[in-house]
Amino acid sequence: MSDTKFAKKGMTFRKSVEHMVDHAIEIMELDEGIGSALKVCQSVIQISFPVEINGKAEIFTGWRATHSDHRLPSKGGIRYAPIVDQDEVEALAALMTYKCAIVDVPFGGSKGGLVIDPRKYDRNQLEAITRRFARELIGKGYLSPAKNVPAPDMGTGPREMGWMTDTYRRLFPDDINYMGAVTGKPVEHGGVRGRNEATGRGVQYALREFFRHGEEVKNAGLEGSLEGKQVIVQGLGNVGYHAAHFLQTEDDCKIIAIIERDGAVLDPDGLDVDAVFHHMRENGGVKGFPDARFESDGSSILEMECDILIPAALEGVITTDNADRIKAHLIAEAANGPVTFEADKILQKRGVEIIPDAYCNAGGVIVSYFEWIRNLNHVRFGRIDKRFHESRGEHILTAIEMATDSKVPDWLRDQIARGADEFDLVRSGLDDSMRQGMQEIIEKRRSHPKIDDYRMAAFVIAIEKIARSYRDIGF
Numbered sequence: 001m002s003d004t005k006f007a008k009k010g011m012t013f014r015k016s017v018e019h020m021v022d023h024a025i026e027i028m029e030l031d032e033g034i035g036s037a038l039k040v041c042q043s044v045i046q047i048s049f050p051v052e053i054n055g056k057a058e059i060f061t062g063w064r065a066t067h068s069d070h071r072l073p074s075k076g077g078i079r080y081a082p083i084v085d086q087d088e089v090e091a092l093a094a095l096m097t098y099k100c101a102i103v104d105v106p107f108g109g110s111k112g113g114l115v116i117d118p119r120k121y122d123r124n125q126l127e128a129i130t131r132r133f134a135r136e137l138i139g140k141g142y143l144s145p146a147k148n149v150p151a152p153d154m155g156t157g158p159r160e161m162g163w164m165t166d167t168y169r170r171l172f173p174d175d176i177n178y179m180g181a182v183t184g185k186p187v188e189h190g191g192v193r194g195r196n197e198a199t200g201r202g203v204q205y206a207l208r209e210f211f212r213h214g215e216e217v218k219n220a221g222l223e224g225s226l227e228g229k230q231v232i233v234q235g236l237g238n239v240g241y242h243a244a245h246f247l248q249t250e251d252d253c254k255i256i257a258i259i260e261r262d263g264a265v266l267d268p269d270g271l272d273v274d275a276v277f278h279h280m281r282e283n284g285g286v287k288g289f290p291d292a293r294f295e296s297d298g299s300s301i302l303e304m305e306c307d308i309l310i311p312a313a314l315e316g317v318i319t320t321d322n323a324d325r326i327k328a329h330l331i332a333e334a335a336n337g338p339v340t341f342e343a344d345k346i347l348q349k350r351g352v353e354i355i356p357d358a359y360c361n362a363g364g365v366i367v368s369y370f371e372w373i374r375n376l377n378h379v380r381f382g383r384i385d386k387r388f389h390e391s392r393g394e395h396i397l398t399a400i401e402m403a404t405d406s407k408v409p410d411w412l413r414d415q416i417a418r419g420a421d422e423f424d425l426v427r428s429g430l431d432d433s434m435r436q437g438m439q440e441i442i443e444k445r446r447s448h449p450k451i452d453d454y455r456m457a458a459f460v461i462a463i464e465k466i467a468r469s470y471r472d473i474g475f
């Protein structure tokens with residue numbers, strides 16, 4: 001049983017997700033059989049293996065759960081954390097199923113976890129542990145380009161994904177699609193440009209789309225655009241950092257507080273996200289960051305007045321203990337499961353709007369999908385047609401200049417005569433998926449008489465799509 005806040009509150013993470021799904025199933029009046037098929041986690045494997053660390057064998061334990069395989073491969077990250085257990089991995093695998101369905105990524109849902117504090121091991125040790133874990137997963141059918149494709153999650157990144165891919169390649173040198181066995185790889189080793197920033201970028205795109213809908217903004221007690229909005233971010237890891245960085249530098253949001261493990265830093269005029277990030281890298285925490293107030297009780301800052309609260313760290317941070325005191329107008333769930341089932345009900349009653357995790361942090365898996373396609377195609381996006389589009393742009397410019405007898409300004413010329421590279425295409429695909437996801441969620445919420453929050457709308461959309469697939473081709 002997990003030691004997380006979920007368990008302490010008497011309800012595990014998996015139960016919390018299940019309750020949300022139950023509610024959606026009830027609203028939809030879904031056939032009971034399909035409902036139960038949806039809820040069950042199809043398979044889960046527990047693996048324990050020894051690795052020699054400083055001359056002594058240390059035993060590591062991990063899990064990989066496949067919640068659904070109605071579409072293959074099943075997809076989801078692998079997290080390295082000191083506290084992770086089967087319950088959590090199953091809950092996260094279920095969320096992956098719904099996440100993929102909401103944003104139309106044609107994958108099933110899976111998730112993995114290894115009990116480890118990665119900060120306690122050096123690079124070589126982590127490589128040995130990761131390669132061994134990957135070998136176990138491969139041997140047991142839980143890692144391959146066709147069936148189950150891991151990606152980074154908490155505590156893992158491109159480096160670990162590179163090791164896993166290489167382990168697969170060595171075991172199956174004849175598999176021409178070996179690169180597609182894992183996503184989130186370094187760009188030099190088959191990764192796609194834009195994957196590393198993708199989840200945080202997706203949170204930004206989700207918020208941008210939300211603010212394009214005036215009625216929704218008003219309903220959340222907000223007004224205007226993203227510009228100048230006061231934002232609190234919890235967790236400056238890969239997701240939190242990128243979300244905060246893009247919101248500050250591209251949308252002129254004010255990041256008024258950043259909450260980390262050792263406390264929070266605050267500045268009502270807005271923090272310099274990159275400066276805080278570098279300080280954290282050098283000092284291991286936010287404490288001591290110059291020109292900002294420090295508060296050692298970080299979790300109290302979640303309750304501070306702000307426009308948008310972005311929990312981007314752990315699950316179960318907003319519970320029945322603090323939901324009554326949350327003053328944000330809008331919560332964008334960059335983490336998985338930051339709000340418990342009961343806390344969700346309290347917030348809903350209090351009119352706090354939530355952009356739910358299964359949609360809000362889908363940017364990672366969306367770009368993982370692009371990476372997987374790139375790996376199966378064996379060609380970088382834009383490689384074949386970039387130059388073609390550039391020369392077509394140049395011809396159009398020449399035609400315009402000849403017809404009008406005037407010169408197109410240089411800045412416009414550069415835009416028109418530019419062919420899209422991989423970065424442009426990945427961002428455009430991510431933006432489009434996030435826009436469409438939000439639009440569908442809003443439309444569902446407004447059109448369904450029994451739905452009055454975005455989370456239920458998102459779950460109903462996901463379940464409708466999965467149930468359709470079950471009806472069409474069976475379980």
Ligand code: GLU
Pocket residue numbers: 075076077078149150151152153154183336361362364365366368
């Ligand atoms: N770990 C990320 C998530 O929870 C990404 C999963 C993936 O790219 O497969 O969504």
